[in-house]
Amino acid sequence: MLENYYPLLVILSIAVFLGFLVVALGVLFGPRRPTARKGAPYESGMVPYGEGRRRISVRYYLIAVLFILFDIEIVFFLPWAVVLRQLGVEGLIGMFLFVGVLLVGFVYVWKKGALEWE
Amino acid sequence: MLVEWIIKSVVIVLFMTAGFAYVTLYERRLLARMQTRIGPNRAGPFGLLQPVADGIKLIFKEELVPHNADKLIFTLAPVITVIPALIITAVIPWGDTLTIGGTKITLYLTDVNIGILYLMAVTSISVYGITLAGWSSNNKYALLGGLRATAQMISYELALGLSFVGPILIAGSMSLLDIVKAQSSIPFILLQPAGFIIFFLASLAEVNRAPFDMPEAEQELTAGYHVEYSGMKFALFFMAEYIKLIAVAMIGSTLFLGGYQGPFVDQFPILGPVYLFAKVIIWLGVFIWLRATLPRIRYDRLMAFGWKIMFPIALLNVLVTAVVLVLVGG
Numbered sequence: 001m002l003e004n005y006y007p008l009l010v011i012l013s014i015a016v017f018l019g020f021l022v023v024a025l026g027v028l029f030g031p032r033r034p035t036a037r038k039g040a041p042y043e044s045g046m047v048p049y050g051e052g053r054r055r056i057s058v059r060y061y062l063i064a065v066l067f068i069l070f071d072i073e074i075v076f077f078l079p080w081a082v083v084l085r086q087l088g089v090e091g092l093i094g095m096f097l098f099v100g101v102l103l104v105g106f107v108y109v110w111k112k113g114a115l116e117w118e
Numbered sequence: 119m120l121v122e123w124i125i126k127s128v129v130i131v132l133f134m135t136a137g138f139a140y141v142t143l144y145e146r147r148l149l150a151r152m153q154t155r156i157g158p159n160r161a162g163p164f165g166l167l168q169p170v171a172d173g174i175k176l177i178f179k180e181e182l183v184p185h186n187a188d189k190l191i192f193t194l195a196p197v198i199t200v201i202p203a204l205i206i207t208a209v210i211p212w213g214d215t216l217t218i219g220g221t222k223i224t225l226y227l228t229d230v231n232i233g234i235l236y237l238m239a240v241t242s243i244s245v246y247g248i249t250l251a252g253w254s255s256n257n258k259y260a261l262l263g264g265l266r267a268t269a270q271m272i273s274y275e276l277a278l279g280l281s282f283v284g285p286i287l288i289a290g291s292m293s294l295l296d297i298v299k300a301q302s303s304i305p306f307i308l309l310q311p312a313g314f315i316i317f318f319l320a321s322l323a324e325v326n327r328a329p330f331d332m333p334e335a336e337q338e339l340t341a342g343y344h345v346e347y348s349g350m351k352f353a354l355f356f357m358a359e360y361i362k363l364i365a366v367a368m369i370g371s372t373l374f375l376g377g378y379q380g381p382f383v384d385q386f387p388i389l390g391p392v393y394l395f396a397k398v399i400i401w402l403g404v405f406i407w408l409r410a411t412l413p414r415i416r417y418d419r420l421m422a423f424g425w426k427i428m429f430p431i432a433l434l435n436v437l438v439t440a441v442v443l444v445l446v447g448g
Contacts, residue, residue: 067272
């Protein structure tokens with residue numbers, strides 16, 4: 001069974017090779033004359049102010065955590081979808097219970113305002 | 119075996135790279151026509167050498183690295199972005215088995231039985247490169263663009279993942295070859311219209327295309343996560359973006375439009391790739407048409423649309439499909 005995955009390793013190594021080859025092309029053929037002005041952050045020609053890496057909104061972390069929760073739910077869906085015909089009504093009831101529990105969480109998150117973006 | 123794999127992998131990678139070059143030209147020409155301009159037509163007949171000229175120009179450009187950038191990650195980020203884009207179509211079948219002079223050649227690199235899971239996994243990986251690029255540039259616009267891109271992509275990935283479940287339910291398999299074969303009589307777009315629309319919208323957001331191109335909003339972020347990139351590193355981001363566009367069109371055609379299926383494809387398997395790429399070209403044309411038509415969506419509305427509308431509808435679509443499948447059979 002595992003031999004189906006060997007071709008994926010082959011194409012992965014070719015893709016890695018190509019990626020580094022393109023970067024190497026630029027390094028080999030491009031000129032390199034750095035100056036202080038060129039190295040400054042680009043802010044549409046204005047004099048840059050403040051730090052480049054600033055504190056970021058906590059919303060992004062919240063979205064990431066919620067994503068992990070619901071993405072795992074989708075991963076549960078995939079094997080269930082493959083064998084649903086064999087499982088029949090029992091599989092259907094099981095999945096409805098599972099989705100029901102998750103929906104309670106989803107409604108809670110929604111009502112708490114975690115999905116609002118100000 | 120190994121030689122066959124290497125040849126097929128090289129064909130796929132070269133096809134995606136050449137496809138990228140010509141999709142940029144296709145977009146520029148079509149967009150120009152829609153805006154009553156002509157577009158690039160000077161380099162070669164119909165401007166066909168324009169991508170070559172652009173590529174050569176970028177090779178000889180100076181590559182800037184900002185002073186405070188994290189140099190290693192700054193260099194690796196474009197490579198990390200382009201690798202998933204190049205390998206994602208490895209599981210998509212271009213056709214069935216071709217017989218040339220007695221030897222059977224399969225028109226797909228490999229048919230893994232978890233093809234859809236592979237697609238989902240690889241799309242998730244492509245987020246890393248963009249986040250790292252935005253973070254390592256030491257530029258606040260790049261950071262914001264990278265974060266926006268990440269939040270947008272992971273939000274729409276939920277709806278995208280759920281839209282995959284419909285075809286799996288009907289075909290009863292996660293192998294893309296089985297899913298295409300299950301569509302020999304009727305394409306899944308007719309059985310899964312809601313799933314198709316969800317896939318289409320979510321994929322637009324996933325590849326950061328208009329009207330969901332917030333991460334690259336030129337007017338406010340100056341280009342987003344790749345603002346500090348130049349030369350070939352910039353070209354890699356550009357390449358990743360357009361290859362993902364082709365990949366999404368290929369995945370969508372395979373899941374909902376019957377993939378390589380078409381008239382006479384059983385007698386002449388060589389027609390398979392032709393049908394697949396005709397579908398891909400039409401799909402890309404619609405993407406370009408949308409870009410010419412629709413304005414950009416506001417970021418808070420984009421996120422609200424993804425979480426409050428797309429995700430519940432996608433979930434409902436899966437449950438309704440499952441109920442119909444079990445109770446009515448099919």
